[in-house]
Amino acid sequence: MVRFLILLSIFSFIQSAFSFDCSLKSHEGIGQKVLTSLEKNTISCKGQKVHLSFDDGPFQNSTPQILNELKMRNVMASFFVTSKNLELKPESGKIVSETLNSGHLISSHGHEHRAHDIRLDSAGRDVEAPLTQSQREEDIKKSVSYLNNVTNNEFNKQSLKLFRFPYGRGAMPSENELRVMEERGMMTFQGHSFIERLKEYRRKSPALHTLSGFGFSHLGWNHDSGDSALPYSLPDEDKIIEYVKTNLFNLCKASTPRVALFHDTKMINTVAVPLIVDIGQCLGLKFVSAQDMVKEPTISSGGVFIQKEDLAKGVVENVLEGLSGAEDSGVVNPACTNPETLQCWSEYTKRWYNDCEGDRSICLGGRWYSRQDEIIKKNCQLNDS
Numbered sequence: 001m002v003r004f005l006i007l008l009s010i011f012s013f014i015q016s017a018f019s020f021d022c023s024l025k026s027h028e029g030i031g032q033k034v035l036t037s038l039e040k041n042t043i044s045c046k047g048q049k050v051h052l053s054f055d056d057g058p059f060q061n062s063t064p065q066i067l068n069e070l071k072m073r074n075v076m077a078s079f080f081v082t083s084k085n086l087e088l089k090p091e092s093g094k095i096v097s098e099t100l101n102s103g104h105l106i107s108s109h110g111h112e113h114r115a116h117d118i119r120l121d122s123a124g125r126d127v128e129a130p131l132t133q134s135q136r137e138e139d140i141k142k143s144v145s146y147l148n149n150v151t152n153n154e155f156n157k158q159s160l161k162l163f164r165f166p167y168g169r170g171a172m173p174s175e176n177e178l179r180v181m182e183e184r185g186m187m188t189f190q191g192h193s194f195i196e197r198l199k200e201y202r203r204k205s206p207a208l209h210t211l212s213g214f215g216f217s218h219l220g221w222n223h224d225s226g227d228s229a230l231p232y233s234l235p236d237e238d239k240i241i242e243y244v245k246t247n248l249f250n251l252c253k254a255s256t257p258r259v260a261l262f263h264d265t266k267m268i269n270t271v272a273v274p275l276i277v278d279i280g281q282c283l284g285l286k287f288v289s290a291q292d293m294v295k296e297p298t299i300s301s302g303g304v305f306i307q308k309e310d311l312a313k314g315v316v317e318n319v320l321e322g323l324s325g326a327e328d329s330g331v332v333n334p335a336c337t338n339p340e341t342l343q344c345w346s347e348y349t350k351r352w353y354n355d356c357e358g359d360r361s362i363c364l365g366g367r368w369y370s371r372q373d374e375i376i377k378k379n380c381q382l383n384d385s
């Protein structure tokens, strides 16, 4: 009998050590599978703040489902609408007004979903021609007009007026794009490091100046869900589980609040986002509204949020954030992806290290720097002086 009781208590200890108690408000079957696989690799999010943002909608097949799931969880998100959708399908205007009435922020993603500044692929080729100044103004004007029309002018009355450039181009250029702008005589830069040049770009960017003229602030992102690479239709279960886990892992690993980029046009988010919220909350994530997120100091200092008053000043004080934004845009030096050689930022573990020690060059944000570089001196506590 005693032996039985000992066995029983050992069994229940093992069970409680490995069971992950988390209530799922929907998609329980697939959610349990995520929980089971997380049990072996528990992560803790320690109160990390996350704001969910959705681009490119509305889309009739998925946006209403996402709204419904967010409502069940009382989570407030922002929706960056591509107003061309409203021109093509006027009936989808109802989704936008419902979104706003549910307490979410309606924001502009422009009308045509065109790049407002130079946009190159990873091989340095032009993907599309950037909008001219008059096209930029026309695009924003059209977007504002459609959003006001479908919301009975409630869009303009929102306390926070946000714009997000398609592909981030206009506020979040890659290092290569800045170089090409200079080569083509579009802009000149005094600074040598990427971050200095990025600051100058944000001071001079005609696209950002145009936004300021319309009273917009710009919200970029510092967490990419990775859904751009996924199909519009619902992928198989294994893909969904992997996507949920990768997002949770990266959100929890980050050391500062995250503005998370999703697309409400992708069906995967009708299942994955509710699971990311439910499981994320169990792990300690705090989902906050746009209004709360923009008050976070690192969101402004890192240039993720550029408020209208500062649009012409180029506020990028936080070098690490700026560089992590650059990494999101795909300019990662392949030489920096070898975990053996990483000093400050590890692609491998997806985390920043506070101490940069060692006698090699330092890899920061996906590119190499010498130990003498100002960025390294400022951000890495080097042991040599």
Ligand SMILES: [Zn+2]
Residues within 6 Å of the ligand: 055, 056, 109, 113, 166, 167
């Ligand atoms: Zn977009």
